[in-house]
Amino acid sequence: MHRAHGMTGSDDYPRYASHYLPRTRAGRIAILAFLALLLLAEPPIVFVFANRIEPRFAGVPFLYAYLLVVYIAMIVVLAIGARRVR
Amino acid sequence: MEVWVVATGLIAAYLALTIVVGIWANRRMTVDVEDFFLYGRRAGFVVLYLTVVGSYHSAFAFLGSGGFFYKHGIGFWEAGTWTILTGAITWVLGTRVWALGKRFGYITPADMLADFYESEAVRVVTALVSVVFTILYIQAQAAGLGYIINVATGGRVSIELGTFILLSVAAAYLMAGGLRAVYWTDVLQSVWMYIALWVGGLVLAHELFGGPFELFRQVAAQRPDLLSLPGPQGYFRPGMWFGLSVVLSFGIVFQPHIMIRYYTAVSGRTLKWLGATTPIYLLSIYIPATMVGLGGAIAMPGLAQPDRIFPELLFRYSPAWLTGIVLAGATAAAMSTLDSILHSNMTVLTRDIYQRYIRRDASQAHYIGVGRLIVIALLLIGYVMSIATSNFLVVLVALSGAGALQLMPAVLGVCFPTRRLLTRAGVLSGIATGLIALYLTLYVVPHPLGLHAGVWSILANLTVTLIVSRTSRPPSAATVRRIHGEIEDYVYGRTGA
Numbered sequence: 383m384h385r386a387h388g389m390t391g392s393d394d395y396p397r398y399a400s401h402y403l404p405r406t407r408a409g410r411i412a413i414l415a416f417l418a419l420l421l422l423a424e425p426p427i428v429f430v431f432a433n434r435i436e437p438r439f440a441g442v443p444f445l446y447a448y449l450l451v452v453y454i455a456m457i458v459v460l461a462i463g464a465r466r467v468r
Numbered sequence: 469m470e471v472w473v474v475a476t477g478l479i480a481a482y483l484a485l486t487i488v489v490g491i492w493a494n495r496r497m498t499v500d501v502e503d504f505f506l507y508g509r510r511a512g513f514v515v516l517y518l519t520v521v522g523s524y525h526s527a528f529a530f531l532g533s534g535g536f537f538y539k540h541g542i543g544f545w546e547a548g549t550w551t552i553l554t555g556a557i558t559w560v561l562g563t564r565v566w567a568l569g570k571r572f573g574y575i576t577p578a579d580m581l582a583d584f585y586e587s588e589a590v591r592v593v594t595a596l597v598s599v600v601f602t603i604l605y606i607q608a609q610a611a612g613l614g615y616i617i618n619v620a621t622g623g624r625v626s627i628e629l630g631t632f633i634l635l636s637v638a639a640a641y642l643m644a645g646g647l648r649a650v651y652w653t654d655v656l657q658s659v660w661m662y663i664a665l666w667v668g669g670l671v672l673a674h675e676l677f678g679g680p681f682e683l684f685r686q687v688a689a690q691r692p693d694l695l696s697l698p699g700p701q702g703y704f705r706p707g708m709w710f711g712l713s714v715v716l717s718f719g720i721v722f723q724p725h726i727m728i729r730y731y732t733a734v735s736g737r738t739l740k741w742l743g744a745t746t747p748i749y750l751l752s753i754y755i756p757a758t759m760v761g762l763g764g765a766i767a768m769p770g771l772a773q774p775d776r777i778f779p780e781l782l783f784r785y786s787p788a789w790l791t792g793i794v795l796a797g798a799t800a801a802a803m804s805t806l807d808s809i810l811h812s813n814m815t816v817l818t819r820d821i822y823q824r825y826i827r828r829d830a831s832q833a834h835y836i837g838v839g840r841l842i843v844i845a846l847l848l849i850g851y852v853m854s855i856a857t858s859n860f861l862v863v864l865v866a867l868s869g870a871g872a873l874q875l876m877p878a879v880l881g882v883c884f885p886t887r888r889l890l891t892r893a894g895v896l897s898g899i900a901t902g903l904i905a906l907y908l909t910l911y912v913v914p915h916p917l918g919l920h921a922g923v924w925s926i927l928a929n930l931t932v933t934l935i936v937s938r939t940s941r942p943p944s945a946a947t948v949r950r951i952h953g954e955i956e957d958y959v960y961g962r963t964g965a
Binding site: 405441450 | 542545546548549553555556559681682684685688692695696707709710713740741743744745748758883884885886887889942945948949952953955956960
């Protein structure tokens, strides 16, 4: 138990490990995979690497196809995570 | 048969169907506040899935998104990022909101925040932010509805009258059946709008170009500026890209109509799977929008109002039956968002203001009656706002999202236990700072350094929230133990205290 910041008096506050950091291996892998894929769809990567028309895939410009692949991968990570992570 | 007759007839049939669903829901309803406001906390996966996606995608998905592709090019495909982020947030945050709502009987977002921060001021501010910024959304949907019916009838029904008719239908089934009616009509609306947008996009791509792939080839040949960033008018620069990702994911999730949906799930597992799978619908609906917008830029260049590209293409190039189905789908898209916002605002005003400060111990039937009166008032406000102003739809949506985004630090402080607690003074000063920063970066110095105003506002909010929270009194130990302990138990199955 610890006393929270800015608190006077004798109230004892519960102490929880941060919920922003995953505590299981599966959780850490899922978060890292999702964030890595998210970075691929955000600046600067998307502007520097993916901002082009060629090569096209069945006529679909590179940027569109690239983002579609990244998006599908992100959804797959969410689905796998939903099965394996608490 | 003329196109406008078929289009109007199909919209009328669709509206009649929603009213039937509303009456059906009314017969199943019990005189119970949780049933009227929260579907009795019994929403299963399919119903919840379709109401969440229907509420998320509005008239903008039909009209604004095609217009954005038309005007700014392929950059709008960034939409995938914010739709997937919305799913991830639903999984991680929505399940926690659900757990607290079920355990402590919360009905509105303000219930949860006021309980944790032990503050009526937090309750009132949360309720006001929730209502004020989503009224802008009502305006956007109402304006879209008026426009759709005006187009469908070939100008025979004015935008003002069309807005009024469709608002009235949405309000009627909401008042009749409460959230049950909203959910059931959303099921119909979400299926209809998805099919309509895909069929419409594919048929137009085939009619105009011989298929979607050939469409892209012709765009690459004739308008390559539409296929790269930042687009013809330089809109999609890195700061705007990142900002829209934040505002249209977190900002929409923190709006009350989405937060309240989290409370209604039958289980946390339902919400987890909802988060993992809703991006499939939310994202894929922008594929036909791409065809409409980019194809329209080749087939009908120079439109003064890009929002109108989809109906303009339909009237010129598609059969009457398809035009009718698609316009009814556009109506469904707008109404499924509108009814959800009307419902959430009704719930917030009834629960957080009327029940709390005007009449505390009335019967359940009394509160349901008050809720119905509030719907009528909201309908009138939305109608007046929709005919008084007319702006580009996405600007309204972004403004709404960035406003609700200011609740983010407060909600995270409840749902994610850490060693540093946020305080009522911290979150209140953070919300105030965030709203001021939002105004300044939207209207005084728009999007400084190219970064979206929503990002500036939430950065200012977070900074002030954290600083003030370090020097002010946190919630009591008992409250922290009760609420954070519940989260700890729910997520990890044991108390960490």
